[in-house]
Amino acid sequence: MSPAMIELTMKGYRLLRVHSKPEVLMEVELEQQPESCLCCGASRLHSKGRYERRVQHLDLCGRPAWMWVHCRRYRCCECGRTFVPPLPGILPGRHSSEPLREYVYQQHHDGICASTLAWRRRLGQATIGRIYAQFTERKAKERMSLQCPTVLGIDEHSLHRKQRFATTFCDLKNRRVFDITPGKSDADLQGFLERLQGRERVRLVCIDLSSSYRALIQRWFPRAMIVADRFHVVRVVMRHLLGIARQVYPQLAWKLSWLNLLRTRGDRLSLDQRLRLREVFRQQPALQPIYEMKERLCALLCIKNRTAAECRQLIPQLIAFIHTLKSSGFDLAKTLAKTLQDWSEEIARMWRFTRNNGITEGFHRKMKLIQRRAYGFRNFNNYRLRVIAQCG
Numbered sequence: 001m002s003p004a005m006i007e008l009t010m011k012g013y014r015l016l017r018v019h020s021k022p023e024v025l026m027e028v029e030l031e032q033q034p035e036s037c038l039c040c041g042a043s044r045l046h047s048k049g050r051y052e053r054r055v056q057h058l059d060l061c062g063r064p065a066w067m068w069v070h071c072r073r074y075r076c077c078e079c080g081r082t083f084v085p086p087l088p089g090i091l092p093g094r095h096s097s098e099p100l101r102e103y104v105y106q107q108h109h110d111g112i113c114a115s116t117l118a119w120r121r122r123l124g125q126a127t128i129g130r131i132y133a134q135f136t137e138r139k140a141k142e143r144m145s146l147q148c149p150t151v152l153g154i155d156e157h158s159l160h161r162k163q164r165f166a167t168t169f170c171d172l173k174n175r176r177v178f179d180i181t182p183g184k185s186d187a188d189l190q191g192f193l194e195r196l197q198g199r200e201r202v203r204l205v206c207i208d209l210s211s212s213y214r215a216l217i218q219r220w221f222p223r224a225m226i227v228a229d230r231f232h233v234v235r236v237v238m239r240h241l242l243g244i245a246r247q248v249y250p251q252l253a254w255k256l257s258w259l260n261l262l263r264t265r266g267d268r269l270s271l272d273q274r275l276r277l278r279e280v281f282r283q284q285p286a287l288q289p290i291y292e293m294k295e296r297l298c299a300l301l302c303i304k305n306r307t308a309a310e311c312r313q314l315i316p317q318l319i320a321f322i323h324t325l326k327s328s329g330f331d332l333a334k335t336l337a338k339t340l341q342d343w344s345e346e347i348a349r350m351w352r353f354t355r356n357n358g359i360t361e362g363f364h365r366k367m368k369l370i371q372r373r374a375y376g377f378r379n380f381n382n383y384r385l386r387v388i389a390q391c392g
């Protein structure tokens, strides 16, 4: 027999002969017969007769191949039990070898859909689903015993209609999804958080401006510092200040080009845009102070990588902004001032740390694609397995 052929069978087997019509069928036997009983270890064994297994195996030169394993059933003369020696690479009750199952899993994981793969491998679609679940479940089980990462990003994402939201726990240091769990309230997450190991290891948690998540972190991750997500803070500021601009000049709602100019950061404007902005301020001078306020506030919020002492020096600037907003007389400004005040500690930490939830948001995009590829998931656990397999 050619060495390549022997290599294609699995370790622990001896190739007896190969039938190549109509399919490749490799007859093999175990290299080593058992010497002792699996139950009691006694060495006196009695053969009870032949035992055969046929399993589908990896393709041989592009043709489907099967393994035909010849072995024996044994009876122990001491304890009287009968057993079949364990077959390497073939699990009890399976009709395909583990190398083939792993190959199918990898192909499906790489994006070949279950129906195509089932047709190619002459398997059922449900079998592909089972093989995938089996391999991903192994990965997910390892996840349950894993310790919490030290830097977490927590955010919600939406699911289908019945189960509205799920919470993502993202390992921001290693850039992967740590876990996902249904719901977003404290009551929904309680069970999951109780089971979580090493919660005291978490040092930094990044969240958007959600008070329910903040309360949850303070309760469940006692040693963690909360950092606000820069993108969300800037978005809240923009939304409120542009809202004020619209109150000052209601026709702004229809002037999209003006809105775009006001939204863009000053240092990113082209020369032409700068001239147009000047024209806007000439026609509506009331918009200028709002725009300048937005520019200065966003510049303050975008500062990062500062030491604790430097952060302390920046705090009076934030407080000054909050006072200006409070005394401006606009309701929207007062709301914004309140939000900034409520979150001032978390915002101040943004100056110190660069971590943000950009990675988590990126994974949310990928999760949406996973949901769409499957035309939605009914079973949350199946969805979780997919997410852990592809983003974990």
Ligand SMILES: [Zn+2]
Pocket (backbone or CB within 6 Å): 037, 038, 039, 040, 041, 042, 076, 077, 078, 079, 080, 081
């Ligand atoms: Zn025995």
